[in-house]
Amino acid sequence: MRKPLISGNWKMNHNHFEAIQCVQKLAYLVGKEDFDRADVSIHPPFTDIRSVQTVIDADRLQFILGAQHCHWDDKGAFTGEVSPSFLSKLGVKYVICGHSERRELFGETDQMVANKVAAILRHGMTPIMCCGETLSERESGQTEAKVLGQVRAGLAGRKPEQVASMVIAYEPIWAIGTGRTATSDDAQHMCAAIRHAVAGLAGADAAASIRVQYGGSVKAGTIAELIAQPDVDGALVGGASLDPDEFARIAKLGA
Ligand code: 13P
DSSP: OOOOEEEEEOOSOOOHHHHHHHHHHHHHHSOHHHHHHOEEEEEOOHHHHHHHHHHHHHTTOOOEEEESOOOSSSSSSOTTOOOHHHHHHTTOOEEEESOHHHHHHHOOOHHHHHHHHHHHHHTTOEEEEEEOOOHHHHHTTOHHHHHHHHHHHHHTTOOHHHHHHOEEEEOOGGGTTSSOOOOHHHHHHHHHHHHHHHHHHHOHHHHHHSEEEEESSOOHHHHHHHHTSTTOOEEEESGGGGSHHHHHHHHTTTO
8 A cells, every 4th residue: 555655844944964963863763663654755955955865875764865846957047946857866756846835935837847747757756746725715615626726737748657656745825834734634635636636637546556645734743643544645744844853753653
């Protein structure tokens, strides 16, 4: 069955010194038996990735290296952007794309997200493609239209076996950084709806294999109930991933 994936998205937090300390502390707290039950990825800022990779390699840690964002072209005149090929060379395995902060604050469109999904896969990495509705969209009954529209746009043109390998993170925007978590019923409902949409786009096998995470104010105290839902295959964790003690307890699935 689908192994849960717990991902720590540090956003724009932790310089590379703090990143090294954080990973070393996590290494003491999360053990082999925990990695047997869940995959755990860490998504530091770009400037920390090389440092974190060195710690993971030197200490043979089971944390999986991730990134928060990338461009879709391999190289070119794109000042400030980072190529997916550079990330794969650094040993990055998972790349977040389409995060609501990138969509809302930096104008990323569905088409850009689809381009990134294609580029990440082209370089042998796994996209964690985010989708989610605002509070006003939720209150006006547009949650499914918004979220499933983002899913369809982001997966457009991808082969079923590519879709099967991916991760989709359902992150309701009103729950991000607010302390408001979707109820486990709500999370299950939307993760199931996403899986159903994937079945329609890429077939039943892809839908059975793709991992659907929930994200939005996940804490050690809420992870167990979320992960117990049949269609919730892990969590994309922001604020709580900055504290190694808290994130370790999430990586242990609340145990
Ligand atoms: P919080 O866990 O801080 O709500 O952030 C969620 C998120 O945006 C992860 O990508």
